[in-house]
Amino acid sequence: MATPKPRILPWLKAALDQERFPGVAWLDSSRTRFRIPWKHGLRQDAQQEDFGIFLAWAEVSGAYTPGDKPDLPTCKRNFRAALNRKEGLRVAQDLSKDPQDPHKIYEFVTSGVGDSPGLDSNPDTQEVLESLNDMHLAPHEYRGPPGLEATTVSTCPLFVMPLSDTRVSSANCEPSDTPVIPPWLPEDAWDFQVTVFYRGRQVFQHTALCPWGLRLVGPDGGDPTLPGLPFILPDPSESLVDQAVKNYVTRVLQSLGGGLSLWRDKQWLCARRLGHCHTYWALGEEHLPPTHGSEGEVPKEHGRSIFDLRDFVEGLIAFINGNQISPRFTLWFCLGELWPKDQPWTKKLVMVKVIPTCLQNLLEIARQGGASSLNTVELQISGGQSLSLNSEQLVASLENLLDSMEY
Known part of the structure; x- marks a missing residue:
């Protein structure tokens, strides 16, 4: 029987509590803010351990098999896409371009560290977001x-x-x-x-x-x-x-x-x-x-x-x-x-x-969506259906695209 795919937020909370990955740590005693190293793969000082948490999530979620050659940028994009789909979590500060210590600070904005159904319950939105998150320059x-x-x-x-x-x-x-x-x-x-x-x-x-x-x-x-x-x-x-x-x-x-x-x-x-x-x-x-x-x-x-x-x-x-x-x-x-x-x-x-x-x-x-995350863009998808994609989701997808580019 196949092992069920774990939910990312409980998995991430356990990794934070156990200090499983270097640089991945809680930032406050209430355990609502945490940091994740976010080094670009094209930096000369980038090492595989800088992608440890991304590769680990790819493994437990079934996207990577140990022994295969890892696609580190894809692992990183998929990890971020999984976090971006959680409504109770947001990026509090993006310091990924810091030359000395590139990282991001995430913050839980609802009580508890559970898996909110959020966007996962909407298959149409999920389909569009996954297609955006898969953007690359092959x-x-x-x-x-x-x-x-x-x-x-x-x-x-x-x-x-x-x-x-x-x-x-x-x-x-x-x-x-x-x-x-x-x-x-x-x-x-x-x-x-x-x-x-x-x-x-x-x-x-x-x-x-x-x-x-x-x-x-x-x-x-x-x-x-x-x-x-x-x-x-x-x-x-x-x-x-x-x-x-x-x-x-x-x-x-x-x-x-x-x-x-x-x-x-x-x-x-x-x-x-x-x-x-x-x-x-x-x-x-x-x-x-x-x-x-x-x-x-x-x-x-x-x-x-x-x-x-x-x-x-x-x-x-x-x-x-x-x-x-x-x-x-x-x-x-x-x-x-x-x-x-x-x-x-x-x-x-x-x-x-x-x-x-x-x-x-x-x-x-982007103009239709405006500058506020409260605004949405109405998109026409196959079959004559429509869905709303808010600015935060669009920005997250564009950030995924940036990760596939060179400086």
């Missing part, structure tokens, strides 16, 4: 633009479908015919919305799923053998009247060559230009590029990181917790000219805006 092979060494691009299973848009049809990008939009969809890649402006006038906008990244190319389509879904910038003669402006825009597009390449490498978005067209980039707002200047020029010799998902997730957590500044995720590119600093961006010949739509929709979910 690598898969990616060839990358020519001239780059073979690298890996990892998938982010957190993926929110755009509410409405025109999608590009291709062999590598198929539109969804599902009329009901579920909030969390595990996918192997991101959707990107690309918007193109000629002298401030919008001339192109499409959204597509890009498993191997994307390339911004001229009307000739560029080299079809290169990796990345091509977004073909339109012929300026179809939208511009001024002949001189048309000529200049045409020259910019012709110099794109193989295109401007954008792809994912683990938690980063990277860019590289494959032609002669000098390109400058910056993170900006959804509707306006920044006026302070570019973050730099997109290199030709090698790819460079231009966006870190970790920064976005940290900013999103701060926003949910009350910070008035929402994280930025919109990439702006100025093609063929210097960045429009101290002048209207609408005067530039070619400006391109790229939005990872999963991040756009995730921010919208």
